[in-house]
Amino acid sequence: MKLYFRQSGDTGPAVIFLHGIFGSSDNYVTISKAIAAQGYRVFSVDQRNHGQSPRSDEFDYEAMAADLHEFIKDHQLDKPVLVGHSMGGKTVMQYAMSYPDTFSKLIVVDIAPRFYPVHHGEILRGFNAVPLQTLTNRNEADAIFSDYERSASVRQFLLKNLYRTTEGKFDWRINLPVIEREIHGVGEELKMTRQVTEPTLFMRGSESPYITEEDEKTIKRIFPNAVVQTIAGAGHWVQAEKPAEFVEAVLAFIA
Numbered sequence: 001m002k003l004y005f006r007q008s009g010d011t012g013p014a015v016i017f018l019h020g021i022f023g024s025s026d027n028y029v030t031i032s033k034a035i036a037a038q039g040y041r042v043f044s045v046d047q048r049n050h051g052q053s054p055r056s057d058e059f060d061y062e063a064m065a066a067d068l069h070e071f072i073k074d075h076q077l078d079k080p081v082l083v084g085h086s087m088g089g090k091t092v093m094q095y096a097m098s099y100p101d102t103f104s105k106l107i108v109v110d111i112a113p114r115f116y117p118v119h120h121g122e123i124l125r126g127f128n129a130v131p132l133q134t135l136t137n138r139n140e141a142d143a144i145f146s147d148y149e150r151s152a153s154v155r156q157f158l159l160k161n162l163y164r165t166t167e168g169k170f171d172w173r174i175n176l177p178v179i180e181r182e183i184h185g186v187g188e189e190l191k192m193t194r195q196v197t198e199p200t201l202f203m204r205g206s207e208s209p210y211i212t213e214e215d216e217k218t219i220k221r222i223f224p225n226a227v228v229q230t231i232a233g234a235g236h237w238v239q240a241e242k243p244a245e246f247v248e249a250v251l252a253f254i255a
Contacts, residue, residue, distance in 0.1 A: 001067045002074070004052035005045045009036030013104075014080035015254065017044040018068070018088030021120065021186055022158055022174060024051030031239055034247045040254075043080075045071060047091065049175035056175075059182040061190060065095040072102060081254045085109040085239060086210075087186055096200075097193040105254055106200040106223075109246075110208050110236050112215035113222060116187035122148045123158065124180050127172065130162075135170045138162060157240070192222060200226040201253045205234030205241065 006025045015035060017028045025044035032042040046053035047064055056063070068091060072080060082103050084092035089111035096106050126148030130141045141162055145155050161173045179186075200223045204211040211219075211228065219226050229249055234242040 001048055001054055001056065001063075001070065003045050003047070003054075003067055003071050005043050005071070006032065008032040008042045008044075009040055012036075012039040012041050013254070014041045014043065014075075014077040015250075016068070016072070016077075016080050016082050017042065018047060018082070018084040018091050019044075019050065020084075020086030020088050021179070022050075022123070022161065023085070023088075024160065024173065026051070026160060027157075027240070031243060031247055034243075035250060038251055043071075043075070043077075047088065049178055051173050055178070057178055059175075059178050060185050061090055061094040061188070062098070064091040065098050068092070068095050069099050069102070079104040081105045081107065083107040083109065083250065084111075086111050086236065090186075090190060093196075094190050096196045096198065097190070100194060100196075103198065106196065106198055107203060107250060107253060108200065109203045110205055110210045110238055112202075112211050112219060113190040113192070114215060114218060115189040116210075118183050118187060120183060124176075124183065126158070127174075127176055128180075130170075132170045132172070141170070153240075157237075195221075196223050197225055199253075201249070202226055202228045203238060203246070203249055204228065204230055205236060205238045206230050206232045207234060208236040208238075210236055 019027050025046045028044040032044050036042045048056050049059055082092040089108040093113055126145045130144050142155055149155050165171050231238050231242050231245050239246040
């Protein structure tokens with residue numbers, strides 16, 4: 001699958017960012033520019049069924065890892081650094097297990113390789129509650145979504161998926177029916193095909209429950225050269241809540 005992407009920087013080592021569920025390449029515009037300014041070529045990619053990338057009924061980590069492999073080959077990237085948040089973190093972990101010796105370093109943001117139960121039910125109900133055919137503006141969508149998601153900043157992030165079609169109607173940039181059908185798979189435990197010995201950074205938010213002390217044991221078993229770094233004051237959305245600290249941590253690790 002040919003993925004949509006945004007690029008910052010024309011020279012230097014390649015760094016690829018993969019977003020989480022309901023996200024897109026748009027989430028990394030500012031961060032990509034900051035990292036590119038330090039001498040890197042930064043690619044922020046829309047994963048399948050998200051953003052402006054193609055849609056597919058197939059939606060699992062092996063398929064998303066294969067998409068990433070195709071992207072790296074198509075752009076002739078020599079052992080890029082791979083950075084993935086949440087669902088994107090699981091994609092880059094699966095990629096690392098499936099395609100050894102094709103990347104230099106791995107950064108996994110606030111996710112472990114274990115199983116996570118479905119916890120996006122209210123958000124999915126919020127997406128479905130918005131009447132796309134009769135919707136007149138974003139404020140109306142935000143008001144409806146507020147019954148399902150209290151946080152204004154989270155709603156703002158989710159509603160980035162809302163856009164006007166060429167016919168003037170509203171639609172979602174995510175493939176909502178497939179994501180809703182396959183949401184259990186998004187939290188699945190990864191299929192380990194090999195131990196990953198490349199340098200790996202697991203970055204977590206101090207206020208996030210996603211990576212526990214017990215998870216660190218599993219991480220060290222699968223990723224023996226991994227380090228775990230905690231960003232103080234950050235929740236699950238580390239790059240959005242603490243962007244300066246996030247950029248600093250990424251640059252320190254890849255340098």
